Amino acid sequence: MNQPHWHPASWQERTTLQQPHYPSTQALEEVLSQLTTLPPLVTSWEVESLKQELAAASRGEAFLLQGGDCAENFGDCRSPVIVNKLKILLQMSLILIHGLEKRVVRVGRIAGQYAKPRSADSETIAGVTLPSYRGDLVNAPEFTPEARRVDPERLLTGYSRAAITLNHIRALSDCGFADLHHPEYWDLDFFHHSPQAEEYRQVVRDLSHSLRFLKQLGVGDAPDLSRVQFYTSHEGLHLHYEEALTRKTPNRSGYYNLSTHLPWIGFRTAELEGGHIEYFRGINNPIGIKVGPGVSPQWIEAVIDRLNPENEPGKLLFIHRFGADRIEQHLPHLLRTVKQAGKEILWICDPMHGNTVTTANGYKTRHFNHILQELEQAFEIHRSEGTILGGVHFELTGDDVSECIGGARGMSEVDLERAYETQVDPRLNYEQALEMALAIIRKQG
Ligand code: PEP
Ligand code: CO
Numbered sequence: 001m002n003q004p005h006w007h008p009a010s011w012q013e014r015t016t017l018q019q020p021h022y023p024s025t026q027a028l029e030e031v032l033s034q035l036t037t038l039p040p041l042v043t044s045w046e047v048e049s050l051k052q053e054l055a056a057a058s059r060g061e062a063f064l065l066q067g068g069d070c071a072e073n074f075g076d077c078r079s080p081v082i083v084n085k086l087k088i089l090l091q092m093s094l095i096l097i098h099g100l101e102k103r104v105v106r107v108g109r110i111a112g113q114y115a116k117p118r119s120a121d122s123e124t125i126a127g128v129t130l131p132s133y134r135g136d137l138v139n140a141p142e143f144t145p146e147a148r149r150v151d152p153e154r155l156l157t158g159y160s161r162a163a164i165t166l167n168h169i170r171a172l173s174d175c176g177f178a179d180l181h182h183p184e185y186w187d188l189d190f191f192h193h194s195p196q197a198e199e200y201r202q203v204v205r206d207l208s209h210s211l212r213f214l215k216q217l218g219v220g221d222a223p224d225l226s227r228v229q230f231y232t233s234h235e236g237l238h239l240h241y242e243e244a245l246t247r248k249t250p251n252r253s254g255y256y257n258l259s260t261h262l263p264w265i266g267f268r269t270a271e272l273e274g275g276h277i278e279y280f281r282g283i284n285n286p287i288g289i290k291v292g293p294g295v296s297p298q299w300i301e302a303v304i305d306r307l308n309p310e311n312e313p314g315k316l317l318f319i320h321r322f323g324a325d326r327i328e329q330h331l332p333h334l335l336r337t338v339k340q341a342g343k344e345i346l347w348i349c350d351p352m353h354g355n356t357v358t359t360a361n362g363y364k365t366r367h368f369n370h371i372l373q374e375l376e377q378a379f380e381i382h383r384s385e386g387t388i389l390g391g392v393h394f395e396l397t398g399d400d401v402s403e404c405i406g407g408a409r410g411m412s413e414v415d416l417e418r419a420y421e422t423q424v425d426p427r428l429n430y431e432q433a434l435e436m437a438l439a440i441i442r443k444q445g
Pocket of ligand 2: 013070071353424425
């Protein structure tokens with residue numbers, strides 16, 4: 001079917017789910033017109049180079065590690081929080097490089113992961129009803145009328161916090177901090193007490209050995225060993241914000257979303273005729289789409305035609321998130337549908353979002369073992385279907401939080417109270433994330 005002409009605002013002609021209701025359209029318009037004039041946060045060059053990397057991942061030559069908070073918050077725009085997140089992603093990437101013998105493409109859920117879909121527009125506690133918290137880009141989490149007020153000024157704050165975060169990441173990635181010759185710079189304070197410390201150190205020793213070997217061969221000073229490339233991603237949920245950062249660039253044709261390298265469409269907003277798919281079909285970025293139980297082969301084929309009509313490699317990521325108990329039932333059909341249609345898809349497993357449970361005392365949590373089981377099954381199913389699992393997508397943090405159950409330290413339900421900090425979904429803490437990476441390579445390496 002021929003689609004009508006696309007422009008950055010054409011999504012506004014569609015029904016668009018999960019958008020906040022702004023009390024004043026004029027106040028919103030004023031903020032958006034400011035945002036439109038502010039510089040982009042990333043460049044089309046970076047976006048295109050990520051697309052090349054993702055194409056390599058879809059061929060099995062590289063592996064995507066995507067991870068970060070479920071929801072970033074403005075208060076966490078602080079050096080220790082950003083640095084710790086970078087450290088854990090760098091450490092995990094070292095483990096994966098070593099075990100999978102592939103280069104690893106690092107993409108944070110960072111520098112813009114500020115808008116969240118919610119199951120209801122409002123929340124009622126003790127007879128008081130207020131708008132739901134929709135992420136720091138929209139309102140604040142505390143249950144007060146002032147905090148929950150939907151405030152367009154937050155779009156500008158979100159843009160600034162994303163810019164500050166990205167600036168810090170760029171500075172760190174470009175200097176000695178990211179030097180592969182000194183992975184000890186990435187050790188976190190509590191690392192030395194961690195049950196995984198020795199296994200990780202062995203990985204580092206092996207890699208250092210390989211680096212020395214390269215040096216003897218005369219290629220040890222290759223510049224890409226002293227800096228790392230680090231990309232950003234977030235759910236492209238708040239379409240007024242995404243539209244305001246959608247730009248044309250002088251040397252390329254078409255539009256780019258320059259608020260992030262890799263925006264994705266969430267599971268709840270992946271309606272074929274809805275505003276999100278309409279917006280995403282017009283941008284040149286690589287794009288992710290979350291895929292879960294209930295998607296039909298017709299939807300799959302239509303979505304691919306809409307989002308990647310040229311069948312460009314590295315352009316479209318299917319991030320599947322079925323849950324450990326359902327992946328076996330659903331994933332094979334999905335893989336076969338895409339394979340039979342001859343379409344280029346980069347397959348990513350998100351083992352987090354299909355495995356969320358609520359404890360008796362009301363904590364939203366996930367079990368380490370369920371996460372690992374879904375991942376292991378994903379590798380297995382791709383292998384037996386002859387497709388390639390090109391990467392993983394985690395909710396994690398570089399801090400010592402207690403949000404997911406299990407792992408080597410045996411985090412239990414009662415332990416969750418110690419440091420349960422997430423405002424939305426539970427994240428792997430630093431040790432659990434490291435352990436997850438080691439578990440992946442133990443099975444796949
Ligand atoms: C998320 O990634 O935080 C999220 C809401 O996931 P999904 O769209 O897969 O439910
Ligand atoms: Co989440």
